[in-house]
Amino acid sequence: MPQSMQLGDSKAAEIKAVSIGKTFGAFHALKNLSLDIGRGEFLTLLGPSGSGKTTFLMILAGFTAPTTGRLMMDGKDITDVPAEDRSYGMVFQGYALFPHLTVEQNIAFPLKVRGRFSAEIKRRVGEMVERVGLVGHERKLPAKLSGGQQQRVALARALVFEPAVLLLDEPFSALDKNLREMMQEEVKRLHQETGTTFVFVTHDQSEALALSSRVAIFNHGELLQVGRPQDVYERPDNRFVAEFLGEVNLLPLDAVKLDGDRAAGQFEDRTIILNKTTRLDGTSAVAAVRPEHMVITTQPATVDSNAITCRVEGATYFGASTKYHLRTSKGTSLAVSMPTAAIAPIAPQTDVWVSWPMNQGFLLPSGS
Amino acid sequence: MIGKSATSRKILLLAPLLLFLGLAYAVPFFGVVRWSFTLPEPGIGQYRAVFTDPLVQSVFIRTLRICLVVTAASLIAAYAIAYVWVRGNSLQRMLAEFCILVPFWISVLTRAFGWLAMLSNRGLINTWLQSAGIISEPLALARNELGVIIGMTHFLIPFAVFPIASAMRSIDERVLLAARGMGASRTRIFWTVFVPLTYGGLIGAALIVFVFALGFFVTPAILGGGRSVMVAELVYLRIFQSPDWGLGAAISVVLVVFIGVLLTLMRRFIKPAHLVG
Numbered sequence: 001m002p003q004s005m006q007l008g009d010s011k012a013a014e015i016k017a018v019s020i021g022k023t024f025g026a027f028h029a030l031k032n033l034s035l036d037i038g039r040g041e042f043l044t045l046l047g048p049s050g051s052g053k054t055t056f057l058m059i060l061a062g063f064t065a066p067t068t069g070r071l072m073m074d075g076k077d078i079t080d081v082p083a084e085d086r087s088y089g090m091v092f093q094g095y096a097l098f099p100h101l102t103v104e105q106n107i108a109f110p111l112k113v114r115g116r117f118s119a120e121i122k123r124r125v126g127e128m129v130e131r132v133g134l135v136g137h138e139r140k141l142p143a144k145l146s147g148g149q150q151q152r153v154a155l156a157r158a159l160v161f162e163p164a165v166l167l168l169d170e171p172f173s174a175l176d177k178n179l180r181e182m183m184q185e186e187v188k189r190l191h192q193e194t195g196t197t198f199v200f201v202t203h204d205q206s207e208a209l210a211l212s213s214r215v216a217i218f219n220h221g222e223l224l225q226v227g228r229p230q231d232v233y234e235r236p237d238n239r240f241v242a243e244f245l246g247e248v249n250l251l252p253l254d255a256v257k258l259d260g261d262r263a264a265g266q267f268e269d270r271t272i273i274l275n276k277t278t279r280l281d282g283t284s285a286v287a288a289v290r291p292e293h294m295v296i297t298t299q300p301a302t303v304d305s306n307a308i309t310c311r312v313e314g315a316t317y318f319g320a321s322t323k324y325h326l327r328t329s330k331g332t333s334l335a336v337s338m339p340t341a342a343i344a345p346i347a348p349q350t351d352v353w354v355s356w357p358m359n360q361g362f363l364l365p366s367g368s
Numbered sequence: 369m370i371g372k373s374a375t376s377r378k379i380l381l382l383a384p385l386l387l388f389l390g391l392a393y394a395v396p397f398f399g400v401v402r403w404s405f406t407l408p409e410p411g412i413g414q415y416r417a418v419f420t421d422p423l424v425q426s427v428f429i430r431t432l433r434i435c436l437v438v439t440a441a442s443l444i445a446a447y448a449i450a451y452v453w454v455r456g457n458s459l460q461r462m463l464a465e466f467c468i469l470v471p472f473w474i475s476v477l478t479r480a481f482g483w484l485a486m487l488s489n490r491g492l493i494n495t496w497l498q499s500a501g502i503i504s505e506p507l508a509l510a511r512n513e514l515g516v517i518i519g520m521t522h523f524l525i526p527f528a529v530f531p532i533a534s535a536m537r538s539i540d541e542r543v544l545l546a547a548r549g550m551g552a553s554r555t556r557i558f559w560t561v562f563v564p565l566t567y568g569g570l571i572g573a574a575l576i577v578f579v580f581a582l583g584f585f586v587t588p589a590i591l592g593g594g595r596s597v598m599v600a601e602l603v604y605l606r607i608f609q610s611p612d613w614g615l616g617a618a619i620s621v622v623l624v625v626f627i628g629v630l631l632t633l634m635r636r637f638i639k640p641a642h643l644v645g
Contacts, residue, residue, distance in 0.1 A: 113556065
């Protein structure tokens, strides 16, 4: 891959969505959504299917008009600008390559639309083909390519005209695991090389965490939380975000008291101390702890940690890690994930201590 | 075992059709083939006549010319109708469907006479244009090749609509969205993406219309008024109005062989299922 190559003159755009709403008949696909997308950032829209993430992407692309709200790009109102005039790059689910055009012709299409000279088209298509590793396939029709190769054509076609924004709609959903990981690396590299603003839609949380500079989590047409992957994973605002991003143990707390930047509450007759979080009504809440943040020991843990007693019910071996299934004396079930090499296998029905550092758990409102 | 009995059951179900086609078409056709080689005397003299006789030649050339014009005109009209049918709003779709289906309920004879009432010297169009003072002498719209072309095109448009609409329906909407997203205008998308993706349907439609048109008899006989005889009418004239059965038979055989070749080509280009949409 040539290092000197620059897509250079493209200017990454900054997008501001203000109170965007979209209804289809009586169905509210998006509710009052406001979101700033920074210049050159890699923002992922994450949510289950039907959460509104794809609708929002289509509104960004200009294929769908919002029912309410405004969309600004670099300070200009683009709400009523049609898709063909926004001309963002877009990679569709299923790629949407032109089946009657060769790889080369597919990639050249947006340049031809822009009336570029044929010498320039030839040069840029050649650069792009090399950049995405499709040398030798230029004259093939899309049907003759593998899924990964079609994906590369779609990326090349979307980036060749140096768009200010690249939109990607679940581009990896049809690929198998290995290929998917390879393409993720590729997309990450293309983002760094081009410096363009990327907006990426997925329902795969690990993909979202691995790729993005920020993640926006959608559910039922609402934007629940936006933040850096570490922030949304380690400090989710609510239970949906906590559970959607990964497995989490939920311990109901009573008599919660706030003390400085810490919160303390009672879980099955033991005091649990956690980082304070913003929203709390009344004195009951839920302590949420990720399985990989907990450890199993045979002795009570140090003073900086929370510790509870549990009985081991079973274990699942995942290779690098092993997940233990445990239950407290009052019947709350827990999962703890530990590096397989870290402890000797534990037989079922053994009583153990489960502990975690006080700054690892987070407090969530009970109920929701 | 199971496969075998299922196959033989299918053949059994098809048997009535095969029997009917055999008795009603194959046996008489072999009779026609025999005539072509035996009347008035045994030999290939009639086939020599088909390829040398200036009258037969001129009819073949006229037939090909009419069929080509009719095919082109039908494709253009059918493309527009299919486009509205596939991509229009619900009202437009309903209208298009109506326009496609209604002609099937009216016999070819009625439609030919209907066109005669429109196109003849004292027909609706000429009367209106004369009373409006636009023309002084009636235009020659019927009883010539133009009348035949108009009548045949009208009849054949619906048959061209189905394969074209089927090709349009199979276009992935996202491909068109992708083109828009890259900044392409609607005109450009239509000509560089949409139309090329319907070439298969267009080829199928062209072959269907062309093959159908080759054998047209009623419409040219009525709207041509005996002045622009096509091949089918020539066969009719040879068999029923002259003693020259052998030549009529030879022309028929040549026509059937030509159509057979075209149908073989058609099978190569598109699957039969696509023709009915």
